[in-house]
Amino acid sequence: RVTKEVDAASKEAKSFLKRQEKEKPQPVAPASLPTVSGVKRPSGMSSLLGKIGSKKQKMSTLEKSKLDWENFKEEEGIGEDLAIHNRGKEGYIDRKAFLERVDHRQFEIERDIRLSKTKP
Numbered sequence: 001r002v003t004k005e006v007d008a009a010s011k012e013a014k015s016f017l018k019r020q021e022k023e024k025p026q027p028v029a030p031a032s033l034p035t036v037s038g039v040k041r042p043s044g045m046s047s048l049l050g051k052i053g054s055k056k057q058k059m060s061t062l063e064k065s066k067l068d069w070e071n072f073k074e075e076e077g078i079g080e081d082l083a084i085h086n087r088g089k090e091g092y093i094d095r096k097a098f099l100e101r102v103d104h105r106q107f108e109i110e111r112d113i114r115l116s117k118t119k120p
Contacts, residue, residue, distance in 0.1 A: 002067060
């Protein structure tokens with residue numbers, strides 16, 4: 001079981017509350033229930049055993065790693081620092097884009113030199 005504290009006004013909290021409302025059973029009037037003879041209703045004990053015996057959802061390795069990383073960032077308080085660092089010039093995405101632009105420019109220069117040598 002995983003517990004996470006979020007701000008009450010956040011999207012995640014609102015979606016959680018909507019999910020909770022959907023999961024609540026709606027009160028049904030006894031008169032509206034169909035009475036069909038021969039239909040076996042689950043007894044109280046067997047339905048409880050069925051709920052207890054049901055398999056729990058397993059957490060994948062990827063989900064576990066993501067959860068551990070989020071918890072680590074929260075405990076260390078480095079979430080904002082990481083966001084700022086990744087947006088700056090030293091960020092991975094910016095570095096990859098820069099190297100790609102340099103490689104493309106170098107290719108264009110070499111292509112122009114080759115083309116100029118072939119034309120007399």
